[in-house]
Amino acid sequence: MNTDTTIDENAALMGEAVDKEANIEDELHELESEDTETVGKPLLSPEKSRMTSRNVFVYYGDKMAIDNISLDIGKNEVLSMIGPSGCGKSTFLRCLNRMNDTIDICRVDGEIKLDKQDIYDPKLDVVPLRARVGMVFQKPNPFPKSIYDNIAYGPRIHGMVDNKSETDEVVETSLQRAGLWDEVKDRLDAPGTGLSGGQQQRLCIARAIAVNPEVILMDEPCSALDPIATAKIEELIDELREEFTIAIVTHSMQQAARVSQRTAYFHLGKLIEVGKTDKIFTNPEHKLTEDYITGRFG
Numbered sequence: 001m002n003t004d005t006t007i008d009e010n011a012a013l014m015g016e017a018v019d020k021e022a023n024i025e026d027e028l029h030e031l032e033s034e035d036t037e038t039v040g041k042p043l044l045s046p047e048k049s050r051m052t053s054r055n056v057f058v059y060y061g062d063k064m065a066i067d068n069i070s071l072d073i074g075k076n077e078v079l080s081m082i083g084p085s086g087c088g089k090s091t092f093l094r095c096l097n098r099m100n101d102t103i104d105i106c107r108v109d110g111e112i113k114l115d116k117q118d119i120y121d122p123k124l125d126v127v128p129l130r131a132r133v134g135m136v137f138q139k140p141n142p143f144p145k146s147i148y149d150n151i152a153y154g155p156r157i158h159g160m161v162d163n164k165s166e167t168d169e170v171v172e173t174s175l176q177r178a179g180l181w182d183e184v185k186d187r188l189d190a191p192g193t194g195l196s197g198g199q200q201q202r203l204c205i206a207r208a209i210a211v212n213p214e215v216i217l218m219d220e221p222c223s224a225l226d227p228i229a230t231a232k233i234e235e236l237i238d239e240l241r242e243e244f245t246i247a248i249v250t251h252s253m254q255q256a257a258r259v260s261q262r263t264a265y266f267h268l269g270k271l272i273e274v275g276k277t278d279k280i281f282t283n284p285e286h287k288l289t290e291d292y293i294t295g296r297f298g
């Protein structure tokens with residue numbers, strides 16, 4: 001064995017290893033120092049926007065989950081929020097109707113307005129706010145009540161109906177708008193929890209609609225559904241856009257492409273890019289967005 005060669009080889013290998021390490025560090029440095037100022041068009045004109053967020057930070061205890069996000073959601077638009085798991089999509093969505101208030105360690109800084117009203121105003125009552133900004137969750141969560149009462153509950157507690165015929169009307173209209181009326185009109189007294197998953201999710205959408213919201217937030221509303229039920233919900237989202245502002249968190253890029261007009265890409269708590277959905281998916285401006293949509297990570 002030629003010891004010198006071995007030493008040389010080892011030195012070469014060591015050198016290469018050291019070089020590799022240096023490269024990795026360079027890459028890390030590049031990623032950390034990569035420009036994470038939001039690119040695209042996160043803000044809309046005052047006439048077009050329904051909800052506006054400015055310099056929003058969210059912390060869970062000491063940990064920052066949302067890092068200085070400013071983003072508007074427009075009237076009659078569906079905005080998709082996409083990005084790798086843990087990047088803060090749900091956290092941001094839940095800020096929009098103060099759902100994060102229910103988590104003790106969660107703190108929200110910054111300004112979020114619904115039609116010029118500061119929703120974090122300490123004097124604001126969150127119950128009517130959550131009617132104006134309704135929410136549909138990942139797993140359909142009907143109340144353990146009849147189909148009828150699932151829909152009637154909100155209008156009753158918000159004092160929107162005075163008698164049975166008014167309640168009947170709201171129940172029917174809401175179920176119709178959610179595309180569920182024909183399937184359930186003959187069994188309104190049956191429990192909501194007895195419906196199929198897709199029907200339960202449409203029931204939850206009807207429940208949100210029943211209290212006349214302005215905005216509907218959807219947190220991965222199809223992730224527990226089969227493709228046929230998913231297609232129905234996606235069609236419904238498109239119809240609902242005529243009346244409501246919709247923000248949807250989705251882990252499916254295909255879904256974002258199908259249902260939304262604008263898409264916001266989140267990465268490690270930051271808003272990286274916002275733009276028209278077709279542009280985000282075909283010609284993103286930011287390298288991090290491009291890496292995500294081409295499947296390089298996430």
Ligand code: ADP
Pocket residue numbers: 060065083084085086087088089090091092103
């Ligand atoms: P996404 O919806 O993009 O998957 P989340 O908003 O759920 O991301 O999470 C963003 C970050 O906040 C993650 O690091 C997550 O671990 C953290 N987080 C979310 N909810 C809580 C919570 N209730 N308590 C503590 N940390 C949380």
